[in-house]
Amino acid sequence: MTDALVVIVGTLTLAGIAIVVGRYFSLWLQAKVTGTHIGLLSLVMMSLRKVDPRLIVQCKVMAVQAGLADFPTNAIEAQHLAGGNVHRITLALIVAHRAGIDLDWNTAAAVDLAGRDILKAVQVSVNPRVINCPDPESANGGTLDGVAKDGIQLKVRVRVTVRTNLANLIGGATEATIVARVGQGIVSAIGTCDSYREALADPRIITRQVLERGLDSQTAYAIVSIDIADIDVGVNIGARLQADHAEAEMRVAQAKAEQR
Secondary structure: OHHHHHHHHHHHHHHHHHHHHHHHHHHHHHHHHOOOOOOHHHHHHHHHOOOOHHHHHHHHHHHHHOOOOOOOHHHHHHHHHOOOOHHHHHHHHHHHHHHOOOOOHHHHHHHHHOOOOHHHHHHHHHOOEEEEEOOOOOOOOOOEEEEOOOOEEEEEEEEEEEEEOHHHOOOOEOHHHHHHHHHHHHHHHHHOOOOHHHHHHOOHHHHHHHHOOOOOOOEOEEEEEEEEEEEEEEEEHHHHHHHHHHHHHHHHHHHHHHHO
């Protein structure tokens, strides 16, 4: 009876070892030949912790092959268990490394858990993005309307080129803040022009004033440039106000005359 029990236990043990080897050996071998240090036992423990070992091995292999500094396997597992996208984080680190951008695993992981797309952020840092101001798809889309000192209205559309400020991704204001600040700055800059002709002759007068105000402070973006896409002459606000004022005075005078 004892011999039979030993045989059964031995058989089950060999079967378990065969299953483990069959399931994890290829992953372990892939990690081994690529210089990624992940033990066979670690792969088994990943499955017990509800972590996909194939995903972890893939991320580690990608990082090593791209020349990144080795980061702990435990950090990748923790990020995955916390709901992070470890694959996109790894891709973001590879893009940043090849572009010469200083980005480490901890920063990228924190940005990912904060709800920001870290890969897209790095890509925008490498290839700046153009934002239309005002946003043509918003309810207030159209033009930015400002009035010069001579009373003539100017209708302006601008394109803002931005790149990601990785240092301010966590807690930094979003794209909507950039659009709002630039819009406010454009309207204010038009108001400082003595004449609408001054702005039409050199639209850079407007953009220079806006750039000097540091509107990208405390935001997730750094403004590269602000360019006037379109500028049109609107109505004569000054003349309209004078006409309204004259009409109001005429009504007051007429009312006094009727009283007399």
